[in-house]
Amino acid sequence: MAGSLADGTPLAPPPGARAGAWRALEEHRRRIERVRVAELFAGDPGRFERLSFEVAGLLVDLSKHRVTDETLELLTALARAAGVEALRDAMFAGAPINLSEGRAVMHVALRNRSARPMLVDGQDVMPQVRAVLEQMRRFSDAVRAGEWRGFTGERVTDVINIGIGGSHLGPQMAVRALRPYADGPRVRFVSNVDGAAIHDALRDLDPATTLFLIASKTFTTLETMTNARTARAWLVAALGDEAAVARHFVALSTDLEAVSAFGIDPANAFAFWDWVGGRYSLWSAIGLPVALAVGFERFEDLLEGAHAVDEHFRSAPLARNVPVLMGLLNVWYGNFFGAETWAVLPYDESLALLPAYLQQASMESNGKRVTREGEPVTWHTGPIVWGQPGTDGQHAFFQLLHQGTRLVPADFLVAARPQHPLTEHHDILVANFLAQTEALMTGRTPAEARARLAATGAGGATADAERLERLAAAKSFPGDRPTTSIVLPQLTPRALGSLLALYEHAIFTQGAVWDVNSFDQMGVELGKELAAALVDEVRRGVPDEGAHDASTSGLLAAIGRMRGLTGGS
Numbered sequence: 001m002a003g004s005l006a007d008g009t010p011l012a013p014p015p016g017a018r019a020g021a022w023r024a025l026e027e028h029r030r031r032i033e034r035v036r037v038a039e040l041f042a043g044d045p046g047r048f049e050r051l052s053f054e055v056a057g058l059l060v061d062l063s064k065h066r067v068t069d070e071t072l073e074l075l076t077a078l079a080r081a082a083g084v085e086a087l088r089d090a091m092f093a094g095a096p097i098n099l100s101e102g103r104a105v106m107h108v109a110l111r112n113r114s115a116r117p118m119l120v121d122g123q124d125v126m127p128q129v130r131a132v133l134e135q136m137r138r139f140s141d142a143v144r145a146g147e148w149r150g151f152t153g154e155r156v157t158d159v160i161n162i163g164i165g166g167s168h169l170g171p172q173m174a175v176r177a178l179r180p181y182a183d184g185p186r187v188r189f190v191s192n193v194d195g196a197a198i199h200d201a202l203r204d205l206d207p208a209t210t211l212f213l214i215a216s217k218t219f220t221t222l223e224t225m226t227n228a229r230t231a232r233a234w235l236v237a238a239l240g241d242e243a244a245v246a247r248h249f250v251a252l253s254t255d256l257e258a259v260s261a262f263g264i265d266p267a268n269a270f271a272f273w274d275w276v277g278g279r280y281s282l283w284s285a286i287g288l289p290v291a292l293a294v295g296f297e298r299f300e301d302l303l304e305g306a307h308a309v310d311e312h313f314r315s316a317p318l319a320r321n322v323p324v325l326m327g328l329l330n331v332w333y334g335n336f337f338g339a340e341t342w343a344v345l346p347y348d349e350s351l352a353l354l355p356a357y358l359q360q361a362s363m364e365s366n367g368k369r370v371t372r373e374g375e376p377v378t379w380h381t382g383p384i385v386w387g388q389p390g391t392d393g394q395h396a397f398f399q400l401l402h403q404g405t406r407l408v409p410a411d412f413l414v415a416a417r418p419q420h421p422l423t424e425h426h427d428i429l430v431a432n433f434l435a436q437t438e439a440l441m442t443g444r445t446p447a448e449a450r451a452r453l454a455a456t457g458a459g460g461a462t463a464d465a466e467r468l469e470r471l472a473a474a475k476s477f478p479g480d481r482p483t484t485s486i487v488l489p490q491l492t493p494r495a496l497g498s499l500l501a502l503y504e505h506a507i508f509t510q511g512a513v514w515d516v517n518s519f520d521q522m523g524v525e526l527g528k529e530l531a532a533a534l535v536d537e538v539r540r541g542v543p544d545e546g547a548h549d550a551s552t553s554g555l556l557a558a559i560g561r562m563r564g565l566t567g568g569s
Contacts, residue, residue, distance in 0.1 A: 003338070005369075005380070012378040014082075014515060021078040022335075028074055029336045037066060037480050038442050055322045056308035056498035061485040064441045065329055066337075075328040076318040084324065084512040091508070092314055094119040098277075098519035099372050105519045106273075107280035107504075108310050111303035111497070120275055132271055132285055136299070139250070139268070140291040143211065144184040151244035156185050156211045160201055161289045162231060163215030164191040164223045165524075166278025167252065169360055171289045173353040174282060174302065177496050180350070180419035181294040185211070189289075193223040198230050207238035212249045215286055217272065219251065219258035222532065232263070252285045277519050279361050280504065298493040305497025313505040323502050326484065327509025333409045333482065334383050343401070343410040344387035347433040350491055351413065355387035357500075362507050367523065368516035381514045387411075391432050402440060402477050409482045412437050413499070417490045433485075443479020446472050541565030 003011045013022035041047050041063070051063035067075075079085075090097050094104045109118035109125050117124040142148040146155040161171060168191040175187050190201045212231050216224045228249075235248055245263035253259055254273070256266045270285035282290075283303060291299040313323050333339035342362070344355040366382030387393070390412070401408055414433040418426040444452075449472040486502075488495045511518030534556070537543055541560020543553040560566045 005378070009376065009378055011380070014377075014379055017081040018078060018513075018515075021074065021081045025071075025074050025078060025332070025336055028071060032066070032068060032071070033337075035066075035068075037064060037482075040068065053320065053322045053325075055312050055502065056305060057489055057495060058498055058502070059485075059487040060322050060326070060502075061487075062325060062329065064437055064485070065332075065482045066480060067329070067332070071332070072319065072325070072328075075332060076324075078331070078513060079318050079324060079328060079509065082513045082515065084509055085318065087512045088313065088508070092118075094121070094125075094275075098517060100374075100517055100520045100522070103519070104275040105277065105280075106275040107277065107283055108307075110276065110283035111306040111310065111501075113304055113307040114311075120273075125273070125275075128271075128273070133300075135270060136285060136288055136291055137296045139270075140184075140288065140296045140299075143292055144295065148211075149247070150208050150211070151239055151241065151247040152208045154206075154208045157209040158205050159185050159187045159211045159213060159289060159292050160205075160231065161187065161189045161213045161215060162191075162198075162224055162227045163189075163213075163252070163286070164221060165360065166281050167215035167217075167224075167286050169353070169357050170279070170282030171287055173357040174287070174290045174496065175293045176353050177350045177491060178290065178294050178298065178493055180491075181298055181493065184293050184295065187289045187293045190227050191223065193226050195230075198227045202231065202234055207235045207244075207248070210235070210248060213252060213288055214249060214262075214264070215252040217253055217255075217274075217278075219253045219255045219262070222528070228262070250288075252288060278521075279364055282500070294493065301493035302497040305492075305494035305499075306501035307497075308494075309498045309501035309505065313501075323505035324509045326502065327506035328513070329482070329484070330383060330409065330506070330510055331513050333407065334380055337407055339383065339407045339409055341384040341386060341406075341408050343408050344385060345390050345393055345410055345412050345436075346387075347390040347412065347414040347429055348491060349389055350419070352389050354413075355385065358503055359385040361503060362510075364521050364524070365507050365518040366511045366514060366516055368511075368514075368518075371515045372517045377514065377516070379514065381516055382510070390436065391429065394432065394436065398436070401481060407481070409484075410440070411484045411486060413486045413488070415488045415491045415495075419491060437483045437485055439477065440481035440483055441479055443477035443481075444475065446476045449473075449475040539565075 005011065013019045048061065048063045052059060052061040087097060091105050092108060094106055096102050096104050098105050104120045106118060106120055106125065109129055112118055112126060112129070118126050139148070143156050149155060161168070168189055172189040175182070188201050190197050212228070214224065214228045219225065232245060232249070235244055236242055242263060246265045249262070249264045250268040250270065251259040251264045252270050252272065254271050256269055259269045260266050270288060272281060272284040272286065276284050283306060287299055290302065309323070313321060318324050330342060344358050346352070346354050362385045363382055368381050370376055400406070401410060412433055414430055450468065453468060453472060453475070486499070488499065508518060537556055538559070541557070541563060543556045548556070557566070
């Protein structure tokens with residue numbers, strides 16, 4: 001296992017039961033790394049049928065991966081050795097698997113549509129979950145029907161969700177994805193503390209018809225509360241009365257004292273719990289903007305779709321467990337082929353924000369350098385996640401996917417039926433979806449490129465042999481670039497819920513194999529702590545003596561001069 005981590009630590013297999021399975025995969029990779037996927041198809045007419053799966057109505061095709069049946073057997077053996085099944089069962093049982101914070105991880109309870117109890121600390125949390133869902137139903141129905149009125153008696157036409165991280169990315173992505181269903185108030189999202197974000201969101205709105213959702217569990221998040229105070233001041237200045245806040249602001253929070261101090265009626269605070277991580281909170285009260293935009297019944301469809309995948313993940317054997325297999329394939333490429341990134345490529349403009357959502361879900365979950373017990377890892381963990389919708393990406397970074405020197409596993413997603421009447425457009429879109437995964441797998445040899453040039457006369461009648469060889473080399477593709485294809489019948493709320501849960505559990509599987517805690521985010525905290533300490537210095541334009549390194553002090557002083565806070569040029 002050659003190579004090292006970023007800090008120079010030599011790579012080594014995980015210890016204990018996983019070591020044998022890990023070494024078996026290393027040896028297997030050496031045996032098959034030059035096998036062509038196209039050859040595997042040629043020798044196995046049933047490959048697609050055996051390596052494509054249907055789960056909750058979604059078709060997931062894994063047949064274009066650089067794997068054989070033996071590969072999958074060895075990967076599932078690694079999953080067993082890593083205790084994936086035991087950790088999964090512990091999560092569903094409400095055990096505190098978030099070891100660093102001593103918390104249960106129970107976002108699956110938020111979308112539990114069965115009568116089965118879900119326990120945390122021995123208590124069934126489903127009555128609390130159902131109570132908040134009912135509160136969301138009543139409130140969203142009232143706003144959408146015009147029964148909830150603003151301070152001046154006008155109905156709500158616009159909603160601004162103010163949050164950050166998981167309390168922003170999830171609902172923003174879902175509202176964008178489900179916009180064909182949007183029949184309620186217009187919903188906007190503000191997260192960045194950059195004043196341009198809240199300024200631009202407010203500038204064309206009527207305060208009398210605008211509702212704000214403030215999403216912060218503790219009501220102390222710096223970016224969220226800074227934006228919330230700006231929105232509050234804008235509203236009060238326009239309507240002329242502090243009492244207006246109670247009719248135009250609601251809280252997604254559990255700190256009722258802080259909510260009340262802000263001017264929000266505690267009756268309009270929607271609770272969620274410390275066993276719900278931010279990047280898994282879409283399914284909680286954080287999903288209120290989705291219910292406002294498309295209706296609570298469709299929000300419930302989102303929950304139903306996720307629950308169907310939860311049941312599959314909870315009960316399917318590893319060899320047929322789709323999110324487990326998806327997660328293991330990322331381990332396969334990242335740890336045994338040296339892949340550093342993973343591309344998510346939705347062939348659906350409505351899923352434009354899905355790559356960013358999964359970027360947080362994966363990189364915040366599994367971007368870790370210590371094990372669940374706090375020991376340094378000696379193997380690579382989470383990949384860099386990126387992507388954008390097709391076909392735009394085809395005219396940008398696909399060049400690297402096809403002919404670059406780096407291996408980039410990629411997920412391609414498409415809906416069989418569009419949500420719009422422009423079927424000619426959709427036919428072309430689906431054709432591109434199919435063509436890209438086929439081209440990435442099959443490639444084109446130099447000999448094939450030469451033959452095609454000759455057949456089409458593309459080299460020109462007077463082209464010399466040297467130029468033709470250069471052209472053939474430029475037009476050849478290595479192929480064997482691995483892809484997962486996910487086909488939705490249509491991008492409905494239920495299908496979206498299933499898709500997101502599929503990825504959540506794939507990320508869980510990766511974290512279990514890597515033995516990292518996928519449910520804390522300590523790497524987010526240090527910069528936040530330092531920023532809070534720096535605010536006063538930024539306002540003065542002068543660094544505190546000896547408080548920072550020379551670069552930070554120099555930058556702070558230069559910014560102060562540029563802002564005219566101190567002398568100098």
